[in-house]
Amino acid sequence: MRTDVVKPRDVFFNPTRFVVPLFQRPYVWSKDLQWEPLWNDITRLIEVIAQHNQNATHFLGAIVLQQTPAGLGALPTWNVIDGQQRLTTLQILLDALHGQLEQRGWSQLAGQILPLIENPTDFRVDESDRFKLWPTNRDREGYAAVMAAPAPVDYDSILHSRLSIAHRYFSEAIDAWLGDGDIAEQRGRMLVPAITERLEIAAIRLDAYEDAQAIFETLNARGTPLSAADLIKNFVFQNFAGSPQGAEEAYLKYWADFETPWWEELVTTGRVTNPRASLFLWQWLTARTLEEFPIREVFTQFKHYVNTSAKDIPSLLAHIRTSADRYREIIEASEKNSGVLSRVELFSYRVGTLDSEVSRPLIIWLDEPEQAALTQADKNQIVTTLESWFVRRSLVKAPSQGTNRFIIELLRTLRSLPPAEQADAVAQHLASTDLAHGYWPGDSEVREALVGTKAYLKYRRNRLRMVLEAIEDSKRGYPDGKRFAMEPVPRNSGTIEHLMPQKWRKHWVADLTEEQQQARDVILHQLGNLTLTSQKLNSSLSHGSWDSKRNELTKDVNRLTSEVLSSAPATWDEAHIEARTEKLVELVLGIWPVPDGHVGRVAEVRTRPTTLSGVYVHHLVNSGLLPAGSRLRSRFQDPQHTDALAIVLEDGSLQVGDAVADSPSGAAQRATGRPANGWWWWVLEGTNRSLSEVRAEYLAEHATLAD
Numbered sequence: 060m061r062t063d064v065v066k067p068r069d070v071f072f073n074p075t076r077f078v079v080p081l082f083q084r085p086y087v088w089s090k091d092l093q094w095e096p097l098w099n100d101i102t103r104l105i106e107v108i109a110q111h112n113q114n115a116t117h118f119l120g121a122i123v124l125q126q127t128p129a130g131l132g133a134l135p136t137w138n139v140i141d142g143q144q145r146l147t148t149l150q151i152l153l154d155a156l157h158g159q160l161e162q163r164g165w166s167q168l169a170g171q172i173l174p175l176i177e178n179p180t181d182f183r184v185d186e187s188d189r190f191k192l193w194p195t196n197r198d199r200e201g202y203a204a205v206m207a208a209p210a211p212v213d214y215d216s217i218l219h220s221r222l223s224i225a226h227r228y229f230s231e232a233i234d235a236w237l238g239d240g241d242i243a244e245q246r247g248r249m250l251v252p253a254i255t256e257r258l259e260i261a262a263i264r265l266d267a268y269e270d271a272q273a274i275f276e277t278l279n280a281r282g283t284p285l286s287a288a289d290l291i292k293n294f295v296f297q298n299f300a301g302s303p304q305g306a307e308e309a310y311l312k313y314w315a316d317f318e319t320p321w322w323e324e325l326v327t328t329g330r331v332t333n334p335r336a337s338l339f340l341w342q343w344l345t346a347r348t349l350e351e352f353p354i355r356e357v358f359t360q361f362k363h364y365v366n367t368s369a370k371d372i373p374s375l376l377a378h379i380r381t382s383a384d385r386y387r388e389i390i391e392a393s394e395k396n397s398g399v400l401s402r403v404e405l406f407s408y409r410v411g412t413l414d415s416e417v418s419r420p421l422i423i424w425l426d427e428p429e430q431a432a433l434t435q436a437d438k439n440q441i442v443t444t445l446e447s448w449f450v451r452r453s454l455v456k457a458p459s460q461g462t463n464r465f466i467i468e469l470l471r472t473l474r475s476l477p478p479a480e481q482a483d484a485v486a487q488h489l490a491s492t493d494l495a496h497g498y499w500p501g502d503s504e505v506r507e508a509l510v511g512t513k514a515y516l517k518y519r520r521n522r523l524r525m526v527l528e529a530i531e532d533s534k535r536g537y538p539d540g541k542r543f544a545m546e547p548v549p550r551n552s553g554t555i556e557h558l559m560p561q562k563w564r565k566h567w568v569a570d571l572t573e574e575q576q577q578a579r580d581v582i583l584h585q586l587g588n589l590t591l592t593s594q595k596l597n598s599s600l601s602h603g604s605w606d607s608k609r610n611e612l613t614k615d616v617n618r619l620t621s622e623v624l625s626s627a628p629a630t631w632d633e634a635h636i637e638a639r640t641e642k643l644v645e646l647v648l649g650i651w652p653v654p655d656g657h658v659g660r661v662a663e664v665r666t667r668p669t670t671l672s673g674v675y676v677h678h679l680v681n682s683g684l685l686p687a688g689s690r691l692r693s694r695f696q697d698p699q700h701t702d703a704l705a706i707v708l709e710d711g712s713l714q715v716g717d718a719v720a721d722s723p724s725g726a727a728q729r730a731t732g733r734p735a736n737g738w739w740w741w742v743l744e745g746t747n748r749s750l751s752e753v754r755a756e757y758l759a760e761h762a763t764l765a766d
Contacts, residue, residue, distance in 0.1 A: 065262045067149055068255040070122075071175040074182040076136045077124065077192045079143045080296065081310050084289045085197040085318070086221050088144050090228055097148065098232050105253050120145055121261040134178065134188055140265070143194070149258075150176055150192045150206070151222060155229035156254065158210035159237065165244060168251050175255065176206070196307075197318060198222060287337035288317055290358040298365070299372050313376035321387065328354075328416045342416070343382050346423040349471050351464050378428075385426050386419075397549050405538055406442040408550060412525040413453045417463045421445065424470055432478040440482040443539075447651035448489050451500040451659075453522065454647075455508045456710060461496030490657050501659025502648050509644045513584035515555070516687040517709035519719050524555055527591040527619065529650050530643060534618040548617065554595040558608070558623060558631055559583045566604040582633050584688075587640030590620045605631050674754045676723065677711025682760070684753050690744040693730070703730040705741060723750050 088094065100117050107115045122142030126135075139146060153176050160169035177189055187193055194202045201220025208217050214227045233250070237243045292314060299306040316322065322336040333341075333354060341357040344364060352360050369375045392400055393408035400408065403422060410418045424430065425438050452459075469488050473481045489499045500508075514523060531548040532538065538547075559567060561583060564576075571579065582588065592615050595601075601608070609628075612620050627635045653659065679685035687709035693700035705713040705726045712719050713726035720726035723737025738751040 061264045063262050063264075064259050066256050067153070067175065067258055067260070070146075070260065070262065071150075071153075071191050074134055074178045075191065076134045076178075076188060077139050077146060078127075078136060079139045079147070079193065079195040079198075081196050081307055083139070083143055083195045083293065084286075085195055086144065086147050086202075086225075088148055088225070089221075090224075093144070093148065094225055094228050097152075098229065101250075101253060101258070102236060104257060105249050108253070108257070109249070116257045116259050118259045118261075119149075121263060122146055123263045123265065125265040133184065134182055137264075139192075142260075145260070146192055147194055147198075147202075147222070148225065150190070151225045152229045152254065154206050155226050156233055156250070158212060158230060159233045160247060160251075161210045163237075163243070163247070165247055168247050171251055171255070194222075196310075286334050287354065287357045287361075288322075288334060288340055291340055291361050292317070294358070294362060294365075295372055295376065301373070309373060309376055313380040316380075317383070322383075328414075338416070339383060339386055339419075340379075342419040343379065343386075343423055345467065346420040346427060346470075349467050349474065351467050382423055382426065386423060389422060395550070396552050397546065399537070399547060402439040402538060403442050406446050409446055409525055409529065410449045412521045412551075413449055415449060415459075415462075417466050418445070418449065421466055421470065429474075430478070433481065437478070437482040441485050444482075444485045444489065447653065448499050450526075450651045451505055451653070454518075454526075455500045455504050457498070457500065458495055461494075465492075465494075465497040486654050490654055499653060499657065499659055501653060501657055504659055505648060506644055509586055509647065510640055511585065513581060513687060513709060514586040515557070515584040515589060516707075519708070519710065519712060520555065520714070520717075521551065521719075523589070524551065524553060524591065526647065527555065527589065528553065530646050531591055531617055531619045533646060533650050534622075545616070548591070549593070553591040553593060553617070556590050556592045556595075556601065557583060558588050558590055559605075559636065560602040560608075562602045565602065566607075579633065582636055585636055585640045586643050587636040587638065590623060591617055592620060593617060674758055675711055676707065676713065676750075679750075679753055679757055680707060680709060680711050682757055684757055685743075685750075691726075691741040691750070692744045693727075693740060694742045694747065694749065695740075700731070704744075705730070 097119075104115060104117045120142065122145060123140040124137040125140050127138055153172055157169055157172040157176060160166075160172065176191055178191060183189055190203070190206055192202075193199070198220070201218050201222045204218040205212065205214075205220070205223045205226045212226065212230065214223055217223060237246050237250070295314075296306050296310060299309060301309070317336040322334065322339075324335050325332045326335045326338050328338065331354065337354065337357065340361065341354045344357060344361055345351070348360070348364060350360070365372070365375065369378075389404055389407050392404040393411060403425070406418070407422065422442075425433065425441065430438075452462075469485065472488055473484060476484055489497070492498050518526075528548050528550060535545045535547065559579075563579065563583065569575075569579075590612075592612070594615075609624055609631075612624060615621070623631075623639070626639075676685065680687055685707055687707055689707040691705040691707065691713070693703040703715075705715050705720075705723075708714055708719070712721055713723065714720075715726050715729040718729050720729055723741050724735060725737065727735035727737035727740040738754060739749055742749050743753075
């Protein structure tokens with residue numbers, strides 16, 4: 060390894076090729092984070108040189124290059140192990156500068172730049188030898204298009220890419236900085252050497268036999284962070300034993316799909332966001348190793364797995380591709396709004412509404428080669444049992460901490476058993492656990508959580524909709540009953556409607572005492588007063604009289620609704636609501652059953668917080684200081700914020716319009732479109748009392764502030 064501090068002219072002047080390997084990520088630098096700061100650094104450098112320090116330089120960072128064998132007469136070639144974003148940006152900058160110099164007729168200055176971006180024609184074997192830098196395959200078409208375009212570049216007519224956007228930015232910035240008149244050429248004569256001679260780069264050059272991967276990992280903390288998928292790709296193809304052509308064929312066959320929009324989409328789990336490809340690789344490796352580790356350690360764990368268990372890289376890539384295709388197939392099916400799903404796809408949809416990614420390793424594990432002896436019926440039984448466990452825990456609001464570890468422990472237990480015993484062992488394992496993070500709530504606790512409670516305020520809307528969908532599907536004979544002519548209910552699209560409206564006082568006049576009116580306000584949010592409609596009723600019908608609402612609801616095809624109309628043709632009141640709640644709860648218990656005789660265990664009480672930062676909205680709700688249903692407004696009463704409204708739900712989340720936020724700050728951001736301190740931003744409707752004040756009152760009553 061040789062390290063030198065070099066200038067762009069030193070790097071690019073001699074005929075050579077810098078090749079970005081196919082396993083590197085594509086170009087990702089942007090204007091705000093990299094292009095504009097770089098340009099500002101260059102112009103400030105010129106000012107410093109002109110005003111008081113003629114020897115000033117600017118350090119750009121490091122690059123790592125590894126020489127590759129080249130045949131006699133071929134251009135010297137280097138693989139760019141690290142720093143490809145930096146080198147690519149320099150080439151784009153230099154080409155944009157060359158174009159501006161050509162346009163202005165400054166051929167002498169332009170001639171100083173051209174040898175830094177193109178190899179002389181006498182040294183080229185094919186067209187790819189033209190440019191000093193040849194990017195990774197995903198960027199080649201866009202790079203070649205903008206670099207080969209004649210000046211002035213018609214950006215609207217060439218292939219649109221991040222590279223063309225960067226080129227346009229630098230071209231316009233250079234043009235504006237050079238200006239017009241006599242001073243323009245003088246500025247050009249300062250700009251050319253500033254870029255080519257005064258920018259410094261730490262160039263680390265490796266011989267062919269040196270460990271490029273180790274250097275790559277050490278330097279990865281700089282610049283735009285690489286995802287776990289980026290690191291794993293680099294590691295896998297650095298260690299690919301075949302020829303470069305074989306590596307490219309393997310990349311296209313097994314890995315290229317991970318660099319398409321579906322796999323690059325950012326997915327949030329808990330409070331952490333990762334590209335879906337990285338999330339999958341974490342979950343896949345968890346399923347393979349049955350070890351618990353955070354996603355930030357997936358690359359380290361993957362290297363260990365390859366070095367100890369899966370040394371055959373081509374076979375490993377094929378294995379990952381097969382699992383990834385099945386993973387995507389299940390998720391995409393579960394996201395469809397209509398049609399019959401397989402049992403595992405339905406499990407994926409229902410558990411997905413609970414924001415529970417801990418189920419993914421289980422789904423992957425079921426399709427791994429080691430489980431080939433499991434029958435489809437056994438797999439269906441396993442996911443049906445676990446769906447009951449997930450949903451029941453969600454309904455009673457059991458703590459989620461530790462569930463990831465619990466699922467891994469379950470899979471370890473199953474791995475030790477013959478395939479024929481595994482399906483029954485799942486229920487036995489779940490039923491035998493008495494720990495808070497793993498217990499399976501029994502019927503009595505689920506009834507207690509649902510009967511008499513304000514379900515509409517207690518549960519997030521998508522979760523409550525999923526429960527009502529499951530009830531409707533069971534009435535239609537899905538997923539396991541005698542199916543009727545109807546298909547399953549459309550998923551994630553129905554509207555939750557109150558049969559007795561929330562604004563009942565206008566059209567549902569009754570001779571009620573004040574106490575009875577308050578009781579009605581509570582009971583109208585119970586499960587028995589909710590139904591699932593195929594389309595949202597307009598406001599006048601939604602809050603209208605029972606006669607008008609009933610006539611409109613007769614048009615709805617859902618059995619949940621039609622059975623209400625047949626059971627209460629003339630009236631709908633508290634007695635009907637309570638009776639229907641009991642009936643629906645029994646249906647819920649049947650849809651997600653537990654073994655006969657299973658009692659379960661009541662979840663542990665949450666530990667009270669001892670610091671202000673440990674107090675969340677659910678603490679305020681449970682204490683009664685901020686009842687579910689409370690309405691919050693912005694403390695700012697200007698026209699922009701007058702209509703901002705958040706409704707407190709029973710689980711401590713906040714509903715803003717049709718969306719639900721986990722925190723006051725998240726709710727404020729949904730209302731404004733920008734970050735805000737929600738504890739201070741929201742005040743109780745009709746008062747100027749902020750959530751921060753309510754939180755302080757809670758802590759004063761229940762805990763002591765830490766010193």
